[in-house]
Amino acid sequence: MTQPFAIGGNILRVDLTKRAVTMEPTAALNAGFPAGMGVNNWLLLQETPLGKEPLDPDNPLIFTAGALVGTMAATACRMTISCKNVMTGGFGAASAGGNFAPELKYAGFDHIVVTGRATEPVYLDIVDGEVSIVDAEGLWGKTTWETEQALRARLDRPTLELLSIGPAGENMAAAACIIVSRTRSASRCGVGAAMGSKNLKAIAVSGSGTLQVAEPQAFMSESLAMQRYLMGVDTTKNLRNFGTGTSFEAWNSLGSIPVRNYQATQMAPDEADNIATAVKEKKYIDKGFGCFACPIMCSQYQRVKTGPHAGTRGEKIESQDYWDFAAKLGISDPAAVLALSGLCTQLGLDNTNATNPIAWALECFQRGLLTIEDTGGLELNWGDVAVVSELLSKIARREGIGDLLADGSLAGAKKLGRGSEAFAMHMKGQDLAEEMRVFKGWALAIAVAERGGTHTQGGPLTERMPLEPELSLERFGVPTAFDPTSYEHKAELVIYYQRFHNLLEIMGICFYATYWCGMQMMGPDETARLYSLATGEDKSGDELMAEGEKILYLQKAFKMRHTDFDRAADYPPERFMSEPATGPHAGERLERPDWDRLLDEYYGQRGWDLETGKPTAENFRAVGLPELA
Amino acid sequence: MGISTITPRHQRCGACNLCVLACSFHHEGSFGRRNASIDIIKDEREGEVEIVIFDEARDGRKPCDGCANEERPLCVQWCPVGALAIGRS
Numbered sequence: 001m002t003q004p005f006a007i008g009g010n011i012l013r014v015d016l017t018k019r020a021v022t023m024e025p026t027a028a029l030n031a032g033f034p035a036g037m038g039v040n041n042w043l044l045l046q047e048t049p050l051g052k053e054p055l056d057p058d059n060p061l062i063f064t065a066g067a068l069v070g071t072m073a074a075t076a077c078r079m080t081i082s083c084k085n086v087m088t089g090g091f092g093a094a095s096a097g098g099n100f101a102p103e104l105k106y107a108g109f110d111h112i113v114v115t116g117r118a119t120e121p122v123y124l125d126i127v128d129g130e131v132s133i134v135d136a137e138g139l140w141g142k143t144t145w146e147t148e149q150a151l152r153a154r155l156d157r158p159t160l161e162l163l164s165i166g167p168a169g170e171n172m173a174a175a176a177c178i179i180v181s182r183t184r185s186a187s188r189c190g191v192g193a194a195m196g197s198k199n200l201k202a203i204a205v206s207g208s209g210t211l212q213v214a215e216p217q218a219f220m221s222e223s224l225a226m227q228r229y230l231m232g233v234d235t236t237k238n239l240r241n242f243g244t245g246t247s248f249e250a251w252n253s254l255g256s257i258p259v260r261n262y263q264a265t266q267m268a269p270d271e272a273d274n275i276a277t278a279v280k281e282k283k284y285i286d287k288g289f290g291c292f293a294c295p296i297m298c299s300q301y302q303r304v305k306t307g308p309h310a311g312t313r314g315e316k317i318e319s320q321d322y323w324d325f326a327a328k329l330g331i332s333d334p335a336a337v338l339a340l341s342g343l344c345t346q347l348g349l350d351n352t353n354a355t356n357p358i359a360w361a362l363e364c365f366q367r368g369l370l371t372i373e374d375t376g377g378l379e380l381n382w383g384d385v386a387v388v389s390e391l392l393s394k395i396a397r398r399e400g401i402g403d404l405l406a407d408g409s410l411a412g413a414k415k416l417g418r419g420s421e422a423f424a425m426h427m428k429g430q431d432l433a434e435e436m437r438v439f440k441g442w443a444l445a446i447a448v449a450e451r452g453g454t455h456t457q458g459g460p461l462t463e464r465m466p467l468e469p470e471l472s473l474e475r476f477g478v479p480t481a482f483d484p485t486s487y488e489h490k491a492e493l494v495i496y497y498q499r500f501h502n503l504l505e506i507m508g509i510c511f512y513a514t515y516w517c518g519m520q521m522m523g524p525d526e527t528a529r530l531y532s533l534a535t536g537e538d539k540s541g542d543e544l545m546a547e548g549e550k551i552l553y554l555q556k557a558f559k560m561r562h563t564d565f566d567r568a569a570d571y572p573p574e575r576f577m578s579e580p581a582t583g584p585h586a587g588e589r590l591e592r593p594d595w596d597r598l599l600d601e602y603y604g605q606r607g608w609d610l611e612t613g614k615p616t617a618e619n620f621r622a623v624g625l626p627e628l629a
Numbered sequence: 630m631g632i633s634t635i636t637p638r639h640q641r642c643g644a645c646n647l648c649v650l651a652c653s654f655h656h657e658g659s660f661g662r663r664n665a666s667i668d669i670i671k672d673e674r675e676g677e678v679e680i681v682i683f684d685e686a687r688d689g690r691k692p693c694d695g696c697a698n699e700e701r702p703l704c705v706q707w708c709p710v711g712a713l714a715i716g717r718s
Contacts, residue, residue, distance in 0.1 A: 072650045159662050182673040210661030290645030295709035297643040301676035
């Protein structure tokens with residue numbers, strides 16, 4: 001791929017140890033690799049030294065804007081942040097929306113590669129081509145919201161976009177995320193800890209440039225037609241009215257949420273109704289906001305006016321917040337979920353990687369494996385909002401029991417022992433957000449995800465769509481995309497979505513505008529038309545899907561270089577194999593012989609080695625990466 | 630056909646900035662924020678937005694010309710929530 005149009009133009013390199021700033025053109029790398037996440041993943045693979053711990057200062061932390069970001073392509077606003085995964089030691093990446101990535105491109109940059117460690121806390125200040133490493137005295141120790149407020153007061157410019165870490169990142173908790181544009185979170189893989197390990201508190205960017213596209217009028221017409229089409233789709237209307245929180249009720253009615261650390265898969269009707277009713281009746285929702293260039297506007301600004309959480313306000317409450325706080329921890333008061341999610345944002349905590357270890361601790365306490373002596377006097381009971389709030393603060397600051405939880409449930413279980421590892425729900429060391437027993441393609445994607453335990457690298461949502469097999473055949477070439485519990489052809493379905501998700505990360509387009517959320521939304525062909533008109537490089541949907549496949553091999557190569565993960569690491573937690581689901585799919589679990597066969601099919605579809613689950617040299621050559629063979 | 634004047638409806642605005650990009654395209658045929666005649670100022674804390682339309686050139690911004698060459702101003706065409714309305718002078 002080459003991309004002469006719609007790019008910022010440069011890679012910014014910042015060595016914080018040497019306090020050195022250099023720049024180089026993006027074009028040289030774009031010629032050989034997919035743009036956006038493709039170049040990002042290539043840089044990560046090539047420049048991460050072997051044999052270093054994830055938080056070693058020599059490792060790069062790479063910020064990237066997608067290929068179409070900054071243009072009018074609907075929802076093209078997203079950034080990818082990659083690093084050596086703090087939780088798994090393998091490939092790590094997180095994604096966020098907001099306004100930072102387009103501003104970075106207007107400043108003339110597609111990527112920022114940060115290495116080294118500043119002797120004192122600093123922030124980066126980017127004003128077009130002028131880049132300063134600035135003393136962050138007075139910001140260290142502040143929450144992300146305090147940091148944003150302080151920097152806005154300090155840097156008075158016509159446009160200014162920010163990202164920062166909170167106390168969690170400063171203290172290098174693996175559960176730390178990076179907060180972008182105040183309310184958007186780049187979560188998973190400990191990217192916030194990686195930023196903290198560099199003594200980098202924040203990045204500010206202001207850009208006065210503009211982006212050219214190859215065929216301006218045609219691109220505008222196509223983009224406007226796509227926007228208007230999306231606006232008429234029911235999925236869009238639902239997201240705009242209620243946010244993704246609207247899907248919580250559906251997930252629970254299907255019996256596929258992680259209740260009380262995955263001890264059950266469906267919440268009690270009265271508890272779930274508290275949340276579903278608050279969402280449907282818009283009890284706290286003021287209005288929907290969009291990320292940059294997004295007409296969908298799923299980010300609901302919410303405000304709690306009465307009760308114990310009065311004064312809570314903020315944006316971007318997702319369905320996953322209800323999994324994390326309501327299902328996993330037993331907190332059925334939706335106002336409390338809003339408050340706790342806001343606390344995580346301020347502390348710079350990844351909701352999932354913070355709540356999952358708490359859920360583990362609650363179950364250990366329930367079973368007598370953790371005692372009040374271990375917790376510093378805290379009674380760890382399900383649904384106790386005050387205790388969860390205190391635990392979140394302790395994790396962010398690594399205080400007392402918080403230090404045990406800060407690096408994830410597996411790391412905590414290894415320290416605690418006492419048989420507690422059986423209740424650490426993770427994949428490859430990274431905590432889970434998702435229940436896996438019911439939907440089999442969903443489970444496969446999460447189990448094999450290169451970054452460890454995520455549904456956003458291939459997780460099909462089709463299995464919860466009640467659609468006809470004919471449509472499944474037409475779209476995916478298999479008859480079972482809409483069949484929740486079947487194992488048949490799910491390997492092909494997951495491979496399709498792995499490629500598609502990577503394609504979208506190349507572009508910087510939000511998953512919520514696409515086939516991922518609804519069969520009426522944007523697919524590979526629609527994305528390819530926008531890409532071709534913007535860049536002048538004529539690509540079909542199939543060709544872009546092939547670029548998505550190539551990226552997966554970059555991630556695979558990283559994992560093979562830095563870890564010994566093999567087939568055994570692609571098996572789900574034992575609980576999902578031995579304890580059945582509850583609810584409408586009661587009895588469903590992941591039987592080992594079925595899983596054996598599913599993995600064989602998944603590896604076999606790509607011609608990977610069945611014993612190890614790894615690609616062969618020929619596989620790397622076939623996707624256009626002979627240098628990695 | 631007179632020159633369009635744009636009336637902002639701040640409360641409807643979802644701060645997506647598509648109007649800003651459309652305006653930038655109108656002026657220079659490319660996409661940016663700082664050459665547009667519109668700025669979206671979002672108060673993240675309060676969940677409120679102010680739409681600022683520049684009638685005069687300022688800090689590199691061009692003044693709003695009502696998209697005289699277009700059937701309807703581009704910002705109005707592109708706003709997905711009806712936060713920009715047309716008045717005619």
